[in-house]
Amino acid sequence: MDTKQVVAMLKALADPTRLKIIALLQTRSCCVCELVPIFGISQPAISKHMSRLKSVDLVIESRKGQWVFYTLNKARLEQVAHALGNLPDYSEEFSKLEQQGLLVTCE
Template identity: 70%
Template sequence: MDFEELAATLKALADLTRLKIIALLQTRDCCVCELVPIFKISQPAVSKHMSRLKTSGLVKETRKGMWVFYSLNRDRLEELGISLTNLPDLSEELRQLEQQGLLVQCD
């Protein structure tokens, strides 16, 4: 994941409710109407959270009759963890800036 995508994915996860939703989805798939009483927020609020998680790729949806079941995209979550501990190496960019004299010297 590049920086942009990583930041976007982290933002999707950087919310207490969404974090707990992700944890819940580790146990089993859930539909919106199940999450409403658990988190005690309105149905539209849950819907928006799920929409955000879906956009970030952390969650997938499956329509099942009237319901929309959301499931965790485990690969994506793992990918995020890996990206976090393997952030792009900026040493080359830093070296170039130094060469161009665009860096301040602190010593």
């Protein structure tokens, strides 16, 4: 997972409504019409949040009759948590700075 993807997933999670949706989905898959009364916001608002979460594969959509159920992609959530604890090594940036004489060495 590259940095762009990590940022996209963090953006998807960095909203109180979406983060709680993810937490709710840990208990049970659910559909839009169940989330509406929980959050007290409009159906289109919930729908857009689900679309955002789906776009980064944090949830999986499946139609059951007239309802669309959303299921948490637990592996994907673990991937973000793991990525945060294992950020890329950019030490070569400091080598470049040193070559340019831009490294600040204090005391």
